[in-house]
Amino acid sequence: MDLKTIKDPAIVQACSRQELESLAQHIREFLIQKLSVTGGHLGPNLGVVELTLALHHLYQTPKDKIIWDVGHQAYVHKILTGRAGQFDSLRKYKGLCGFPKRDESEHDVWETGHSSTSLSAAMGMAVARDLKGSKDQIAAVIGDGALTGGMALEALNHIGHEQTNLTIILNDNEMSIAPNVGALHSILGRLRTTGKYQKVKDDIEFLIKKIPAFGGRLASTAERVKDSLKYLLVSGMFFEEMGFTYLGPVDGHDFDDLLSNIKYGRDTNGPVIVHVLTKKGKGYAPAENDAKGTWHGLGPYKIESGEVVKKPGPPAYSAVFSSTLQRLAHKDERIVALTAAMPGGTKLDQFGAEFPERMFDVGIAEQHATTMAGGLATQGMKPVFAVYSTFLQRGYDQLVHDVCRQNLNVFFAIDRAGLVGADGETHQGVFDIAYLRHLPNMKVLMPKDENELQHMIYTALRYDDGPIAVRYPRGNGYGVKMDEELKELEIGKWEILKDGKDATILSFGTMLPVAVEAAKTLSEQNVHVRVVNARSAKPLDADLLKELQEEGQPILTLEEAVLKGSFGSAVLEHFHDTGCHNMVIERMGIPDRYIEHGSVPELYEEIGLTAEEVINKIFTLVPRRRQRA
Ligand SMILES: Cc1ncc(C[n+]2csc(CCOP(=O)(O)OP(=O)(O)O)c2C)c(N)n1
């Protein structure tokens, strides 16, 4: 069947069991083939083929609502809602988004990307539905990994209390990106092995009824025995005690099991959890046998061999971070590393392999990780929380209230800082300078390249005067020479790379090559600009800024971060606050909007973070001159 002919999920509602099976086969073949070219989240999506078909068989979207937690597993949903024809553009510039997108389809009722938001959104929609007297059905699909996110538990607590009609599909594949962690994961593990909860519960009831009742005492004892047996035998009680009807475990690749249980859940009053067991990567051996999380999300691959097409090149910034941390952890017992379910992406898995007792994967729990790091610091440890810029947003109050306010010695290794590309709007790491810089006691550094990163890590680990953040981008370094010896950098001291008397470019982090290229072209046009590697957004280099003030030349700040509140704003504030009101300062960075998916170079072009635009900007500050003969 040509999946591109599917324009509306209504077609799925009319499918027989055999037609669903056939459709599942086609969809798997389609995903494996398409993603071998585009890359993407293959493993999660292969795992939910039958589940998504069952949901669209039983729920009439967009009237009914299906919400996808994290949303990286919504490709099948997109195929069934008329977007199969767009998969050649998956996660490409101006192409199909890798997550649910409201302006892409009326069937995408909630946008995700960050984990654990689906239940809260579903609750909001359910309350609105009830207030409007509607009977629409609402289902939220949340993974076992996303369930470890604090927000999910907050929502469970509230939904269970309100007894609101909605169905939670717990997609349990025992994996987060890496193997899942936590006590909840163990509860689910017991559920997976005890077989059908309802049947076990019925067996216990049957058993208890056999006990002859000799009056109240024995009967009440029997009841207590029943309850304790239930606790012993079936962990579904965890959800039942929270006020949910627990159904499961359900075979997430068997349509009969899926359809009967999801239908039962849908038609049951009150909140229901349908615990569905799936296999991540189902139907494609390399992805099915993936123990590390490689096939969770990846680039192009060779279908026959399962070989991931790797672009050789310099070491990834994440690898430089992890190897430098490992090197220093041998000498500094205080170092303890934390990750929030991203051991692979942050490369802390390598650190953990060498120091298993000093590496903690806390699950998708950035808030907990941030405050736990604070607790570690109060006891003289040197906690290093490696976290993607975008995901640290989840721990903002913990940053303020717990770590910065108490001036605790926590090192935030902020990975994926800047534009990340294919993951788009929800993942661009462009806000952290702004949300860190205004926190008293925080320091914010960013290296110009991978060699300076290792020195910055060394510097941050030796810095014991409170919280410090070192941010670095997704992807590989430039292949610069790596110094053998690590050296401590002076925090707040910038580096003049090239002198010039006509203007100064203050470049923060990854924008330096753009600044250098622009300066080179300008000098060929007889305009000489100074290029500064401004490697700290807080503190600024007050001495250098004073020199610039005395010189009086125009300044251009350049950064891969939102203009509002980031490095350029800091420079503006500095001159204002030091009473200097006549400096000419221009800023280049991310405008006041969300940046969608695409390759980073394409996004640079769209935003104008290019050498050409820098040159144009400089010529608004410095007159063009007759070029040297
Ligand atoms: C707040 C937040 N932290 C981290 C991530 C990175 N992340 C994306 S998917 C994922 C694992 C999700 O596991 P699960 O919910 O079980 O879905 P599965 O991939 O197993 O289908 C993580 C940690 C995220 N999207 N949001």
Ligand SMILES: CC(=O)[C@@H](O)[C@H](O)COP(=O)(O)O
């Ligand atoms: C869906 C999600 O949030 C993660 O899978 C994320 O896409 C990983 O990003 P990297 O590929 O940069 O590690």
Ligand SMILES: [Mg+2]
């Ligand atoms: Mg999972």
